[in-house]
Amino acid sequence: MNIELPFSLYAERRSRVAAAIGPNGVALIPTALERPRNRDSDFLFRHDSYFYYLTGFTEPNAWLVITGDGASTLFCAPKDLEREIWDGYRLGPGAAIEALGVQSAYAIGELDTRLPRLLENRDAVWYPFAIHAGLEARVGEWLNQVRARVRYGALCPEQQRDLCTVLDEMRLIKDAHEQDIMRRAARISAHAHVRAMKLSARMLREGKDVREYHLDAELLHEFRMHGSQYPAYTSIVAAGANACVLHYRAADTPLCAGELVLIDAGCELDGYASDITRTFPADGRFTGPQRTLYDLVLASQEAAVAATRAGARFNDPHDATVKVLAQGMLDVGLLDRNKVGGVDDVIEQRAYFQFYMHRTGHWLGMDVHDCGSYVEPSQVGEVSERKDPLSGEVIRNRPSRVLKPGMVLTIEPGIYVRPAEGVPEAFHNIGIRIEDDAIVTAGGCELITRDVPVKAAEIEALMQA
Numbered sequence: 001m002n003i004e005l006p007f008s009l010y011a012e013r014r015s016r017v018a019a020a021i022g023p024n025g026v027a028l029i030p031t032a033l034e035r036p037r038n039r040d041s042d043f044l045f046r047h048d049s050y051f052y053y054l055t056g057f058t059e060p061n062a063w064l065v066i067t068g069d070g071a072s073t074l075f076c077a078p079k080d081l082e083r084e085i086w087d088g089y090r091l092g093p094g095a096a097i098e099a100l101g102v103q104s105a106y107a108i109g110e111l112d113t114r115l116p117r118l119l120e121n122r123d124a125v126w127y128p129f130a131i132h133a134g135l136e137a138r139v140g141e142w143l144n145q146v147r148a149r150v151r152y153g154a155l156c157p158e159q160q161r162d163l164c165t166v167l168d169e170m171r172l173i174k175d176a177h178e179q180d181i182m183r184r185a186a187r188i189s190a191h192a193h194v195r196a197m198k199l200s201a202r203m204l205r206e207g208k209d210v211r212e213y214h215l216d217a218e219l220l221h222e223f224r225m226h227g228s229q230y231p232a233y234t235s236i237v238a239a240g241a242n243a244c245v246l247h248y249r250a251a252d253t254p255l256c257a258g259e260l261v262l263i264d265a266g267c268e269l270d271g272y273a274s275d276i277t278r279t280f281p282a283d284g285r286f287t288g289p290q291r292t293l294y295d296l297v298l299a300s301q302e303a304a305v306a307a308t309r310a311g312a313r314f315n316d317p318h319d320a321t322v323k324v325l326a327q328g329m330l331d332v333g334l335l336d337r338n339k340v341g342g343v344d345d346v347i348e349q350r351a352y353f354q355f356y357m358h359r360t361g362h363w364l365g366m367d368v369h370d371c372g373s374y375v376e377p378s379q380v381g382e383v384s385e386r387k388d389p390l391s392g393e394v395i396r397n398r399p400s401r402v403l404k405p406g407m408v409l410t411i412e413p414g415i416y417v418r419p420a421e422g423v424p425e426a427f428h429n430i431g432i433r434i435e436d437d438a439i440v441t442a443g444g445c446e447l448i449t450r451d452v453p454v455k456a457a458e459i460e461a462l463m464q465a
Contacts, residue, residue, distance in 0.1 A: 009177060010056050011072075011101045013170065017054065018070045020166045025068040026119055027126040027163050030135065034060045044230065049366040050128055050167050052271050055100055059091060061108050065118055071103045073118065078107040116145035124159035131164070164371065171365055172372035173406040178272060178365070179439055182408060183448045185228065185269035186437050189276050190451035192222035194462065196237075196263055197452075201284040201463035204257055210282075212237040215263065216250035223267040232273035232368045235265035239282065243431025244416040246358065257283035260290055262431055266368065273368040275410050276449045277435030284463030286456055289426040292332055293415050294456050297432045300324035300413040301454075304360055308403065308411065308438055308445040314374055315400040318360035321413040326352045333424050334417065349389045355417055361410045364437055370408075376401050407440040411447075 031051040035043045047058050063075040079092035096105035146156040196215040203210035216237045237250035243262035266274035303324045304317035326346040329335040340351040363370035379399040412435030419428040438445040453459045
């Protein structure tokens with residue numbers, strides 16, 4: 001449970017949900033299920049983000065019900081002293097009302113009995129669509145029980161609505177408390193990246209065998225030493241050519257002098273993610289071709305950062321990145337002007353896609369790829385069509401989101417050069433990505449992950465110290 005976030009904030013969020021669903025609505029929000037890992041062990045439990053956003057409650061086996069009149073009901077595991085010896089402390093319904101600020105609380109075993117009565121005489125039931133397997137069927141069972149009482153005057157909800165449409169908009173703007181947690185998470189993650197860089201250079205200087213899993217261990221050590229509950233996602237530690245695999249996972253590949261290492265890793269702190277990528281020379285010194293591509297990616301990120309501000313569109317940083325990368329690919333010979341034309345042709349035909357095949361950012365928050373629409377809500381109906389020059393697929397475009405203060409996104413351009421005909425050999429198997437987390441402000445953005453160096457010269461100085 002996050003003891004640092006005032007529980008009045010969770011109550012205020014629940015009040016906003018109640019207002020959004022209307023006086024005759026009812027919202028159902030379960031937390032995540034525990035998942036078995038093997039015969040007698042579960043995966044480490046992580047709460048559902050929507051549930052946690054409204055309660056701050058981290059125990060498994062719990063549900064929240066919010067009615068349109070503003071009342072909140074929690075269902076949770078009951079006190080059980082024998083099970084608590086094995087599984088740990090439980091808050092229990094008796095303490096939940098005062099601790100969490102809900103109006104009523106019951107044991108989870110009463111859910112199926114009480115839910116139909118909570119649904120009675122409501123006009124709409126809201127719950128997160130396509131998040132919890134089997135939830136739709138369970139809601140259907142409860143509604144059938146309500147229908148069985150219509151002869152006694154009970155009214156059954158006529159509508160089922162997606163609660164994600166309400167909660168996603170709420171979560172998209174981070175308040176001051178959320179921003180503070182994310183800054184702390186970013187600081188921890190940045191220090192972890194610094195430790196990994198230093199370890200790589202030191203072990204190679206000492207002639208030791210250093211592998212991807214050594215750096216992965218350093219990241220995990222730093223995360224936990226500073227209070228992070230877990231990594232925000234599976235860390236990527238990719239040595240040499242492995243960096244050209246976008247979702248590579250740390251394995252046992254040795255780090256070699258003269259090759260690059262790409263680390264994409266971030267911790268989760270009190271329910272909020274960080275997400276940092278740095279690419280660095282394993283021994284602390286960039287080669288000429290590596291430095292050429294690194295400086296190009298960094299220049300494209302600087303263009304994206306400059307385009308990130310309130311009033312801009314979510315796509316603006318990506319467009320700025322692509323323009324710099326496209327020009328750079330022509331300048332360094334990754335793309336042949338005689339075949340692909342000028343920079344406008346490269347962009348129009350997506351010729352850059354061979355070396356840069358992902359977007360420049362995503363929302364960040366409680367989830368590393370956080371919720372929230374990328375389309376501006378007021379312009380959903382403005383649709384244009386284009387034919388993708390690579391796949392031939394017809395793409396339906398809608399105006400991208402207008403950025404507002406408090407939105408948090410990543411800025412992560414890259415270049416990935418796999419050996420191919422016509423590609424200069426000096427660049428083969430070089431993969432580079434640079435990623436920072438940005439809080440949108442009125443005049444620009446605040447980069448909260450720069451406690452780890454980003455300029456090539458600063459990285460070299462750090463690793464050689």
